Amino acid sequence: MKRQEAVQKRTFTKWINSHLAKRVPPLVVTDLFEDIKDGVMLLALLEVLSGQKLPCEQGKKLKRIHWVANIGTALNFLEGRKSAYRGSPIKLVNINSTDIVDGRPSIVLGLVWTIILYFQIEELTISLPALQGFSSSTSSLDSSTSSTETTSPPVKRKPLPPQGGARKALLRWVQQTATKRLGLEVKDFGPSWRTGLAFFAVIHSLRPNLVDMERVWRRPNRENLQKAFLLAETELGIPQLLDPEDVDVDKPDEKSIMTYVAQFLKHHPDRKQSDSDGQTEEEVTRAGFPSFSREQRKSLRELKMWLDQLERDAIQAQETEGNLAQQYQLFKSLRVQLEMRRNQVEGALQSTQRDGILTVDQALVKQAWERVSNRLLDWHLQLDRSLPAPLNMVGAWLHEAEGALRQEIIIHQAHDVTANTVHRALEQHKVSME
Incomplete structure (x- = not known):
């Protein structure tokens, strides 16, 4: 496996697990390329990120046809979403169900990057009022990075002039709020982060009392990186997605660093005033909905x-x-x-x-x-x-009945069709309990 793929696999796995930990019960991905094949973990991740319930084939005896169906459900769900930047549906370039089921590394990583971009980076960068003047784009990223999204359902917004996309918006945020004030030059999401100084600069911009920059300047790269990641986790609750040895190289992986850095946006004070504060009343009215x-x-x-x-x-x-x-x-x-x-x-x-x-x-x-x-x-x-028998059986039956009643029934215009659907659901419950 290429070094870049290995780094992305580690980073993306940690990112996924940080979200699956919120699920009840929590799930854990151990081998990304293997665990994603049946689509169960993927659908669980999308449910956590979107807050929506998705249909999923589950069980120990799932066959390949069920795996393909689950992956297809996930891909259709993503393609039905809209980019926070473009306002148009998400495009999954060269990503199909069979490649994910086969565990092809480049395709799996491309899919996860799409989810990170859509459910994290786009949503967090576009919601910063100070960045809205320059952060929109006809493409989510500029040509140096690949396709596609971020954290829960997208907020519909008035289209903004195309000027660079999520990557440039995130980089500009780092430059304007953190590094320029300390005389640091950060030109990319690669070599500029190798020393660890940029990570400390971002932490310092959010919580100045946590960082003694004089000491940071004098420390070696690996020590800086290790201490920065630990400090961000303990004080800001940001998971350690990166390993120091993966960043202290000639060409660190840009997507991995972007994935990590974007998490700091959640702590930016201006972000709390996004949406309504970032638009005038006239702009909100033109957008077609009240903020x-x-x-x-x-x-x-x-x-x-x-x-x-x-x-x-x-x-x-x-x-x-x-x-x-x-x-x-x-x-x-x-x-x-x-x-x-x-x-x-x-x-x-x-x-x-x-x-x-x-x-x-x-x-x-x-x-x-x-x-x-x-x-x-x-x-x-x-x-x-x-409870002692037979009360334990009665309790289980009641829970089954409540579950049947909670099932979503599609209301048809023809009332007899709806009635038949409800009747079938109740009969199935009755048979299963007998």
């Missing part, structure tokens, strides 16, 4: 923080020792808290856009709600199964 106010965005962020805390409380409560009655009491108290917020969450997730696409903040709230709801549901099922 969220700063207070609405603040409310969404606070709601997500509350849901994240409730999930942590649920995890801690499950690990608390106690008899079954005490466990039920803990579960009930958390479940009541969640239900009391249901109306607030449903109201917050009402889309303001013509095409029904959620904003980034809305998608994150939706994702957090589904994650904590699923955790509590699994805990409830675990508790019911711990």
